[in-house]
Amino acid sequence: MRTNVLSLENFTKICEFEKMGLKKDLAGVIPQDLLSYLPDGYEIIGNIAIISVPASLEAYFKDITKALLSRRPSLVTILNKISTIQGKERIAHYDPIFGKETITEVREFGFRYQLNVREVYFSTKMASERRRIHELINKRDTVFVPFAGVGPYAIPAATRGAEVYAIEISHHACAWMARNAIVNGASSNLHIIRGDALQAAYYLNKDFSRIIIPTPYGVLKSPDFFLDRLIQGGTAHWITFCNKAQINEYIEELSGDIYEVTYCHKSGNIAPSVFRWILDIKKKKTDRQ
Numbered sequence: 001m002r003t004n005v006l007s008l009e010n011f012t013k014i015c016e017f018e019k020m021g022l023k024k025d026l027a028g029v030i031p032q033d034l035l036s037y038l039p040d041g042y043e044i045i046g047n048i049a050i051i052s053v054p055a056s057l058e059a060y061f062k063d064i065t066k067a068l069l070s071r072r073p074s075l076v077t078i079l080n081k082i083s084t085i086q087g088k089e090r091i092a093h094y095d096p097i098f099g100k101e102t103i104t105e106v107r108e109f110g111f112r113y114q115l116n117v118r119e120v121y122f123s124t125k126m127a128s129e130r131r132r133i134h135e136l137i138n139k140r141d142t143v144f145v146p147f148a149g150v151g152p153y154a155i156p157a158a159t160r161g162a163e164v165y166a167i168e169i170s171h172h173a174c175a176w177m178a179r180n181a182i183v184n185g186a187s188s189n190l191h192i193i194r195g196d197a198l199q200a201a202y203y204l205n206k207d208f209s210r211i212i213i214p215t216p217y218g219v220l221k222s223p224d225f226f227l228d229r230l231i232q233g234g235t236a237h238w239i240t241f242c243n244k245a246q247i248n249e250y251i252e253e254l255s256g257d258i259y260e261v262t263y264c265h266k267s268g269n270i271a272p273s274v275f276r277w278i279l280d281i282k283k284k285k286t287d288r289q
C-alpha cells in the first residue's frame with residue numbers, strides 16, 4: 001500500500017479547509033436567518049477548539065458541539081471566545097460550551113508545547129515559518145527572542161545548539177516555556193527572562209546573530225529598536241501586521257547601506273487589508289569588520 005506523504009504547506013492548506021464549512025454542516029439545523037451569525041471557521045489548539053459564537057445562538061450550542069465533534073472526535077473542550085485578545089499578555093476570555101479542560105498540548109513539527117489557553121497566547125498559524133526559521137539556525141548562533149510566549153521560536157532554536165535568550169512579560173508564559181524547554185530537551189542553552197522586551201534591548205548588554213521578533217499586534221511599528229542589537233552579518237526575522245503599502249514602505253526604509261531585506265512573506269490576514277508579514281532583515285557586513 002502507498003503511504004501519502006504531505007508537505008507541511010499542503011497539510012496547512014487542508015487544516016485551513018477543515019476549518020471552513022461549519023455553516024454548511026449546520027444548515028437546516030440552525031434557522032437560515034440565524035445561520036449568518038455562525039462563524040464558518042474555528043481555531044484548533046491541541047485538543048481544544050475555539051469558536052466565536054454570539055449569545056443569539058446559545059440555543060444551538062449542543063448542535064454546534066455535535067458538528068465540531070463529528071469533524072474532530074479527539075476534541076476534549078470547545079471554548080466560546082467572548083472577548084477579543086486583550087492586554088499585554090494577549091489573552092481572550094472564554095466560556096466553555098463543551099468540556100472544561102483548558103490545558104492542552106500542541107504538536108508542531110516534532111516539538112511539543114504544553115499550555116493553558118486561559119493563561120497564555122498561542123497561535124498555530126505561523127508553524128511553517130517557525131519551521132523555516134528553525135532550519136536556518138546553527139550552533140554558532142546567539143538568538144534573541146522578544147515576545148517569546150510559551151517558546152515556539154525559542155525552543156526550536158535552542159535545540160539547534162544556539163545560545164537563546166527569550167524575553168516574555170507574562171509569568172504564566174514564562175512558566176509554560178520553562179516546562180516546554182524541559183519537555184523538548186532545550187533547557188541547557190535557553191535563558192528565559194521575565195520582563196518587558198521593549199526595555200530589554202537597553203538592559204541586555206549583548207549583541208546577537210539572530211533576532212526573532214514575533215511582534216504582538218499593534219505593539220511595534222518598526223523593528224529598528226531591536227535591529228541595533230544585531231551583529232554585522234546577522235539576521236532579524238520580523239513578524240508584523242500591516243497593509244501592503246505599509247510593508248513596501250518598511251522594505252524601502254530598511255533597504256540601504258546597513259540592512260537588506262532578504263525575504264518577505266505574507267501569512268494570512270487578520271482584518272480587511274491587514275496582513276501578517278514576515279521579513280528577514282540582514283545586517284550587511286562592512287569593510288571595517
Ligand SMILES: C[S@+](CC[C@H](N)C(=O)[O-])C[C@H]1O[C@@H](n2cnc3c(N)ncnc32)[C@H](O)[C@@H]1O
Nearest residue numbers: 088089147148149168169170196197214215216
Ligand atoms: C504575539 S506575541 C507571540 C508569542 C509567541 N512567540 C507565539 O508566536 O506564539 C504574544 C506574546 O508577547 C508577550 N508580550 C506582549 N508584550 C510584551 C512585552 N512588552 N515584553 C515581553 N513580552 C510581551 C505576551 O505576553 C505574549 O505571550
